[in-house]
Amino acid sequence: MIRDELWKTDVNRLLESTGIVANIERYAINDGNGVRTTIFMKGCGLRCRWCCNPETQSFHPEMSFFPDKCIGCMNCVRQCTCGALKEDLTAKREICMDCFKRENAFSCTEKCYVNCRKVTGEKMSVGQVYDIVKRDIPFYESSGGGVTLSGGEPMAQPEFAYALIRTLTERWISMGMETCGYADSEDYEKVLPYLDTIFMDIKHIDPDKHREWTGQRNEKILENIKYVDKLAGAYDNKLFIRVPVIPGFNDRPEEISEIARFVSGCGNVAGMELLPYHKLGRGKYYSLGRKYPLEDMIPPTAERMEELIAIVAGCDIPVYKF
Ligand code: SF4
Ligand code: SF4
Ligand code: SF4
Structure with a gap:
């Protein structure tokens, strides 16, 4: 939970806030507009079977x-x-x-x-992160890019996320965040005024199936999406909903239809993106001494992805590909 007193803290003092960072990737182009720096933070409350960043799930190095x-x-x-x-x-x-x-x-x-x-996983201060990202300010300015917080779940280290977002925004860096939605609602209200773009995931509408594949039910996530959607109008955030398309979990047309209907009921969603399952994270599981949970899973075909994208477009929801 983000303490109220942080709102009043001088932004220069936030430079001393610390958190655990898994990785900082420069010149990223899939995490929002333009050239970006993506900060992957440690810690996540979900355990999605398809997770391609397993090294970010634990809070510890x-x-x-x-x-x-x-x-x-x-x-x-x-x-x-x-x-x-x-x-x-x-x-x-x-x-x-x-x-x-x-x-x-x-x-x-x-x-x-x-x-x-x-x-x-390295303990870093906001000041140390800023020293890295500021090298790329000319690229952000020429491309319309900025910095994206990702993970893991950035809001699982809420005060560090808040300190990063506010500090960088007040230094004129455009901020985005990728969040799975599994966090405290009040914390979203505190970071939204500083964010340009927010990506939230919907993985499934059925709470039991959601728990079976991610370890947690989804009621809190869907509530948070409704909450962020309501505030996004007031704070002028660009809100995108992302859906990882996982065969056998959520790749049936009726499952994507249900998600699209939920999104249609939101007033401020700028668009949706469907992300096909891939195996790129497989080697990371073995590097951590873990077994890859979806060894036999085959990525969805291009035809299946086109079919699902057409369902979303048919609900008058703009479809994006970042
Ligand atoms: S391999 Fe040995 S030195 Fe390395 S972390 Fe394990 S116990 Fe420590
Ligand atoms: S929410 Fe994202 S980071 Fe967390 S387990 Fe799922 S895929 Fe991995
Ligand atoms: S044996 Fe391999 S893992 Fe160990 S220090 Fe040498 S290169 Fe690194």
């Missing part, structure tokens, strides 16, 4: 290992005094978490000079 880049120098094994690293270079992760809590670092990663064993 994690160690990733990408074996295809490993040169076999064994520096990491020599550095590990806990016996967690095996000959095949896989780690006993429960020991690693204890190691991290004790040392506040994954020390083996510091000896991996090719960076195939690395930490995801």
Whole structure:
């Protein structure tokens, strides 16, 4: 929850606010208008089976290992005094978490000079983030771009998200946010006055099916979308609804129709985007020592996507592709 006193805090003091950032991607072009910098924040209350950013789900830093880049120098094994690293270079992760809590670092990663064993998740201040994003201000100005908060779920670290959004906006950077909607309603009200664009997800209308595939029911999410929609008119936000199209979960025409009907009942949605399932995040699961949950899943065909897009367009909802 964003404390009321933050509203009154001088914006220069917000530069000291800290949060956990998974990654900062420069020159992103799919997260809003123009050239953007996307800040991927750690932590999410959902566990979508298709998630392509599993390294952002946990709130804590994690160690990733990408074996295809490993040169076999064994520096990491020599550095590990806990016996967690095996000959095949896989780690006993429960020991690693204890190691991290004790040392506040994954020390083996510091000896991996090719960076195939690395930490995801770094405590950063708003000032440190600003120092990175400000290098690209000329690109934002020439392309109509800006900065997008993503994740994970940015609103899962609400005060850090608020501090970032307000600080960058007051430095004339256009701000966008991608949110799954699983957050406190009051917090949306506090960030919306500073946002140009907000992307919210609808994954399914049926609460039970939503829980089966994401770990949580969707009532709160749908309520938040209605709430943000109401405020978007007042704050002049561009609100887009995104739907990840997942075969066997929500790719039947009637399921997309239900979502489109819900969106038609909103007054300020600028448009919808349907995002076909892909497998690009698969390797990240294995790098974290996890199994990929949808190994046999096949992405939707172009024909199926066209059919579903036509349903949305048939409800007079503009269809976007960012
Ligand atoms: S995180 Fe710690 S325990 Fe785990 S492999 Fe690295 S040094 Fe060893
Ligand atoms: S330090 Fe890095 S490159 Fe060397 S063996 Fe370990 S993971 Fe592989
Ligand atoms: S809401 Fe997004 S970040 Fe969270 S688990 Fe689902 S896909 Fe991943």
